[in-house]
Amino acid sequence: MQNDLINxxxxxxxxxxxxxxxxxxxxxxxxxxxxxxxARLPGFEAAHYPxxxxxxxxxxxxxxxxxxxxxxxxxxxxxxxxxxxxxxxQAPLPIEQHTLINHELLDTSKLSRQSAAEIxxxxxxxxxxxxxxxxxxxxxxxxxxxxxxxxxxxxxxxxMLAIAVGIIRTCIQHNITHWFSVMEPALxxxxxxxxLQLDPIGPLADYHGxxxxxxxxxxxxLERMHTNNPQVWxxxxxxxxxxxxxxxxxx
Numbered sequence: 001m002q003n004d005l006i007n008x009x010x011x012x013x014x015x016x017x018x019x020x021x022x023x024x025x026x027x028x029x030x031x032x033x034x035x036x037x038x039a040r041l042p043g044f045e046a047a048h049y050p051x052x053x054x055x056x057x058x059x060x061x062x063x064x065x066x067x068x069x070x071x072x073x074x075x076x077x078x079x080x081x082x083x084x085x086x087x088x089x090q091a092p093l094p095i096e097q098h099t100l101i102n103h104e105l106l107d108t109s110k111l112s113r114q115s116a117a118e119i120x121x122x123x124x125x126x127x128x129x130x131x132x133x134x135x136x137x138x139x140x141x142x143x144x145x146x147x148x149x150x151x152x153x154x155x156x157x158x159x160m161l162a163i164a165v166g167i168i169r170t171c172i173q174h175n176i177t178h179w180f181s182v183m184e185p186a187l188x189x190x191x192x193x194x195x196l197q198l199d200p201i202g203p204l205a206d207y208h209g210x211x212x213x214x215x216x217x218x219x220x221x222l223e224r225m226h227t228n229n230p231q232v233w234x235x236x237x238x239x240x241x242x243x244x245x246x247x248x249x250x251x
Contacts, residue, residue: 005235008155012071015166018064018078026075027064028053034123041208058082058094058120063174065166067124067159077124077163081117081170093118095180099205099213106201106215111178119167119181128159157193161232164196168236171218172244179216182207188214194232195225219244 018027031054035044044054061084067077085091095101095118101108156162171179181198182205191197198214205211222244225233237243 003231003234003239004155005231006239009162009165009235012069012156013159013162014068014070015162015169016066016068016075017170018066023066024064025053027066027078027080028055028059030066030075030078030125031055031121031123034125035121038126043208061085062120063117063170065163065170067163067166069128069159076128077159078121079119079123079163079167080121081167081174081176082120083117083176084113089113093180094120094207095182095213098207099182099202099211101202101213105199115176116178116180117171117174117176119179119183122160122163122167122181122183122187124159124163158190160187160190161194161196164191164194165236168218168222169238169242172242175245177218177244179214179218181214182211183214184210185212188212195229196221196232 016023018024029052032046032049032052035041035054036046036049040046049055059080061082063081063083065079065081066075068074069076082093084093090113096108171177179198185200185204188197188200198216200212201215202213205213222233222237225236234240
Protein backbone atom coordinates (compact mmCIF):
# COMPACT_ATOMS: atom_id res chain seq x y z
CA MET A 1 0.00 0.00 0.00
CA GLN A 2 1.27 3.43 -0.90
CA ASN A 3 2.25 5.57 2.08
CA ASP A 4 0.73 9.03 1.64
CA LEU A 5 2.94 10.39 4.42
CA ILE A 6 6.08 9.58 2.39
CA ASN A 7 4.57 11.13 -0.71
CA UNK A 8 3.67 14.31 1.18
CA UNK A 9 7.13 14.54 2.74
CA UNK A 10 8.82 14.20 -0.65
CA UNK A 11 6.47 16.75 -2.18
CA UNK A 12 6.86 19.43 0.49
CA UNK A 13 10.24 18.95 2.16
CA UNK A 14 13.92 18.28 1.60
CA UNK A 15 16.57 17.62 4.24
CA UNK A 16 19.76 19.52 3.42
CA UNK A 17 23.10 18.96 5.11
CA UNK A 18 24.85 22.23 5.90
CA UNK A 19 28.20 21.09 4.51
CA UNK A 20 29.43 24.31 2.93
CA UNK A 21 30.18 27.80 4.28
CA UNK A 22 27.11 29.14 2.49
CA UNK A 23 24.78 26.53 3.99
CA UNK A 24 26.29 26.93 7.44
CA UNK A 25 25.56 30.64 7.19
CA UNK A 26 21.96 29.80 6.29
CA UNK A 27 21.74 27.60 9.40
CA UNK A 28 23.24 30.23 11.69
CA UNK A 29 20.98 32.99 10.29
CA UNK A 30 17.92 30.78 10.74
CA UNK A 31 18.93 30.12 14.34
CA UNK A 32 19.33 33.86 14.90
CA UNK A 33 15.88 34.59 13.46
CA UNK A 34 14.08 31.96 15.55
CA UNK A 35 15.99 32.30 18.82
CA UNK A 36 16.88 35.98 18.92
CA UNK A 37 14.11 37.70 16.95
CA UNK A 38 11.00 35.49 17.15
CA ALA A 39 11.38 33.65 20.45
CA ARG A 40 13.69 36.10 22.24
CA LEU A 41 14.73 33.44 24.72
CA PRO A 42 16.93 34.22 27.72
CA GLY A 43 20.55 34.09 26.65
CA PHE A 44 19.81 34.81 23.00
CA GLU A 45 19.75 38.60 22.99
CA ALA A 46 20.06 39.89 19.42
CA ALA A 47 22.69 42.44 20.46
CA HIS A 48 25.10 39.57 21.18
CA TYR A 49 25.06 38.58 17.50
CA PRO A 50 25.74 41.73 15.45
CA UNK A 51 26.36 39.71 12.29
CA UNK A 52 22.86 38.20 12.46
CA UNK A 53 24.15 34.65 12.97
CA UNK A 54 23.72 32.65 16.19
CA UNK A 55 26.74 30.43 16.85
CA UNK A 56 28.56 29.02 19.85
CA UNK A 57 31.61 26.94 20.77
CA UNK A 58 29.86 23.63 20.06
CA UNK A 59 29.47 24.33 16.35
CA UNK A 60 33.10 23.32 15.83
CA UNK A 61 32.18 19.67 16.44
CA UNK A 62 28.56 19.64 15.30
CA UNK A 63 26.52 18.58 12.29
CA UNK A 64 23.88 21.02 11.04
CA UNK A 65 20.83 20.07 8.99
CA UNK A 66 18.31 22.37 7.34
CA UNK A 67 14.71 21.77 6.39
CA UNK A 68 13.82 23.16 2.96
CA UNK A 69 10.19 23.88 2.11
CA UNK A 70 9.99 22.89 -1.55
CA UNK A 71 6.96 25.01 -2.58
CA UNK A 72 8.64 28.21 -1.40
CA UNK A 73 12.23 27.04 -2.05
CA UNK A 74 13.21 28.38 1.37
CA UNK A 75 14.75 27.05 4.57
CA UNK A 76 12.16 26.99 7.35
CA UNK A 77 13.78 24.93 10.12
CA UNK A 78 16.68 22.79 11.16
CA UNK A 79 18.59 21.08 13.93
CA UNK A 80 22.09 20.55 15.21
CA UNK A 81 23.75 17.33 16.34
CA UNK A 82 26.57 17.99 18.78
CA UNK A 83 29.21 15.27 18.77
CA UNK A 84 31.80 14.74 21.51
CA UNK A 85 34.79 16.99 20.94
CA UNK A 86 37.28 14.90 18.90
CA UNK A 87 40.13 16.76 20.60
CA UNK A 88 38.80 15.81 24.03
CA UNK A 89 36.18 13.05 24.07
CA GLN A 90 35.57 13.51 27.79
CA ALA A 91 34.72 17.19 27.46
CA PRO A 92 31.13 17.64 28.68
CA LEU A 93 28.23 18.09 26.32
CA PRO A 94 25.77 20.92 27.08
CA ILE A 95 23.40 18.49 28.82
CA GLU A 96 26.22 17.56 31.20
CA GLN A 97 27.10 21.18 31.88
CA HIS A 98 23.68 22.70 32.36
CA THR A 99 21.41 19.98 33.79
CA LEU A 100 21.48 17.44 36.60
CA ILE A 101 21.36 13.89 35.19
CA ASN A 102 19.89 11.28 37.52
CA HIS A 103 22.39 8.45 37.20
CA GLU A 104 19.89 6.01 38.66
CA LEU A 105 17.86 6.57 35.49
CA LEU A 106 20.87 6.53 33.17
CA ASP A 107 24.46 5.53 33.91
CA THR A 108 26.25 7.64 31.34
CA SER A 109 29.59 5.99 32.17
CA LYS A 110 28.40 2.85 30.38
CA LEU A 111 27.68 4.64 27.09
CA SER A 112 30.14 4.95 24.24
CA ARG A 113 30.63 8.67 23.76
CA GLN A 114 31.72 8.13 20.14
CA SER A 115 28.24 6.80 19.30
CA ALA A 116 26.26 9.50 21.12
CA ALA A 117 25.12 12.95 20.05
CA GLU A 118 23.14 15.75 21.62
CA ILE A 119 20.20 17.10 19.65
CA UNK A 120 20.26 20.89 19.81
CA UNK A 121 18.76 23.94 18.06
CA UNK A 122 15.71 21.90 17.00
CA UNK A 123 13.75 24.83 15.61
CA UNK A 124 11.21 26.05 13.11
CA UNK A 125 10.22 29.48 11.82
CA UNK A 126 7.26 30.88 13.73
CA UNK A 127 4.73 30.86 10.91
CA UNK A 128 5.19 27.10 10.55
CA UNK A 129 5.38 26.20 14.23
CA UNK A 130 1.85 27.42 14.94
CA UNK A 131 0.54 24.05 13.85
CA UNK A 132 1.46 22.70 17.29
CA UNK A 133 -1.79 24.05 18.76
CA UNK A 134 -3.76 22.42 15.96
CA UNK A 135 -2.18 19.07 16.71
CA UNK A 136 -3.34 19.23 20.32
CA UNK A 137 -6.91 19.45 19.03
CA UNK A 138 -6.61 16.55 16.58
CA UNK A 139 -5.32 13.06 17.39
CA UNK A 140 -4.96 12.19 13.71
CA UNK A 141 -1.40 12.11 12.40
CA UNK A 142 -2.53 13.17 8.93
CA UNK A 143 -4.24 16.55 8.83
CA UNK A 144 -5.66 16.56 5.33
CA UNK A 145 -8.69 18.76 5.87
CA UNK A 146 -6.88 21.98 6.77
CA UNK A 147 -4.93 24.41 4.66
CA UNK A 148 -1.59 26.06 5.24
CA UNK A 149 -0.97 29.79 4.96
CA UNK A 150 -0.46 29.56 1.20
CA UNK A 151 -3.87 27.94 0.76
CA UNK A 152 -2.52 24.48 -0.09
CA UNK A 153 -4.29 21.50 1.37
CA UNK A 154 -2.12 20.19 4.18
CA UNK A 155 -1.15 16.53 3.87
CA UNK A 156 1.77 16.45 6.31
CA UNK A 157 1.10 16.68 10.05
CA UNK A 158 3.84 19.02 11.26
CA UNK A 159 7.20 20.24 9.91
CA MET A 160 8.84 19.21 13.20
CA LEU A 161 8.31 15.61 12.10
CA ALA A 162 10.20 16.38 8.88
CA ILE A 163 13.14 17.73 10.91
CA ALA A 164 13.07 14.57 13.04
CA VAL A 165 13.32 12.51 9.85
CA GLY A 166 16.51 14.39 9.01
CA ILE A 167 17.91 13.86 12.51
CA ILE A 168 17.33 10.11 12.46
CA ARG A 169 18.69 9.60 8.96
CA THR A 170 21.77 11.68 9.75
CA CYS A 171 22.43 9.73 12.94
CA ILE A 172 22.14 6.41 11.14
CA GLN A 173 24.49 7.64 8.42
CA HIS A 174 27.09 8.62 11.05
CA ASN A 175 26.63 5.53 13.27
CA ILE A 176 25.11 7.50 16.13
CA THR A 177 23.03 5.15 18.29
CA HIS A 178 22.15 7.28 21.33
CA TRP A 179 20.58 10.70 21.74
CA PHE A 180 20.77 13.32 24.43
CA SER A 181 18.73 16.49 24.40
CA VAL A 182 17.74 19.38 26.66
CA MET A 183 14.29 20.57 25.63
CA GLU A 184 10.92 21.83 26.74
CA PRO A 185 8.59 19.04 27.89
CA ALA A 186 6.01 20.39 25.42
CA LEU A 187 8.31 19.57 22.50
CA UNK A 188 8.81 16.04 23.79
CA UNK A 189 5.03 15.65 24.01
CA UNK A 190 4.73 16.79 20.41
CA UNK A 191 7.30 14.20 19.35
CA UNK A 192 5.38 11.53 21.27
CA UNK A 193 2.55 11.85 18.73
CA UNK A 194 4.87 9.99 16.35
CA UNK A 195 6.52 7.74 18.99
CA LEU A 196 9.65 9.89 18.75
CA GLN A 197 9.71 10.93 22.40
CA LEU A 198 12.84 10.70 24.53
CA ASP A 199 13.00 9.53 28.15
CA PRO A 200 13.45 12.15 30.92
CA ILE A 201 16.66 11.57 32.90
CA GLY A 202 16.58 14.48 35.32
CA PRO A 203 14.61 17.39 36.76
CA LEU A 204 13.77 20.64 35.06
CA ALA A 205 16.67 23.05 34.76
CA ASP A 206 16.81 26.76 34.01
CA TYR A 207 18.63 26.63 30.68
CA HIS A 208 17.27 29.25 28.27
CA GLY A 209 14.01 28.76 30.15
CA UNK A 210 12.67 25.63 31.89
CA UNK A 211 14.02 22.55 30.15
CA UNK A 212 14.55 18.92 31.04
CA UNK A 213 17.38 16.51 30.11
CA UNK A 214 16.34 13.58 27.91
CA UNK A 215 17.90 10.42 26.50
CA UNK A 216 16.95 7.76 23.96
CA UNK A 217 18.38 4.69 22.27
CA UNK A 218 17.61 5.16 18.57
CA UNK A 219 17.10 1.44 17.98
CA UNK A 220 14.45 1.29 20.71
CA UNK A 221 12.74 4.39 19.33
CA LEU A 222 12.51 2.79 15.90
CA GLU A 223 11.27 -0.50 17.35
CA ARG A 224 8.52 1.31 19.24
CA MET A 225 7.60 3.30 16.15
CA HIS A 226 7.48 0.16 14.00
CA THR A 227 4.96 -1.35 16.42
CA ASN A 228 2.81 1.68 17.19
CA ASN A 229 3.16 4.00 14.21
CA PRO A 230 4.22 1.99 11.15
CA GLN A 231 3.53 4.72 8.60
CA VAL A 232 5.89 7.09 10.39
CA TRP A 233 8.44 4.27 10.66
CA UNK A 234 8.20 3.76 6.89
CA UNK A 235 8.81 7.48 6.36
CA UNK A 236 11.76 7.70 8.75
CA UNK A 237 13.47 4.57 7.41
CA UNK A 238 12.42 5.00 3.76
CA UNK A 239 10.41 1.77 3.90
CA UNK A 240 13.05 0.00 5.96
CA UNK A 241 16.03 0.82 3.73
CA UNK A 242 17.65 3.08 6.36
CA UNK A 243 18.39 1.19 9.56
CA UNK A 244 21.00 1.46 12.33
CA UNK A 245 23.96 -0.87 12.02
CA UNK A 246 23.44 -3.80 14.44
CA UNK A 247 25.80 -3.88 17.43
CA UNK A 248 29.00 -5.87 16.89
CA UNK A 249 28.41 -9.60 17.10
CA UNK A 250 24.67 -9.50 16.37
CA UNK A 251 22.65 -10.20 13.26
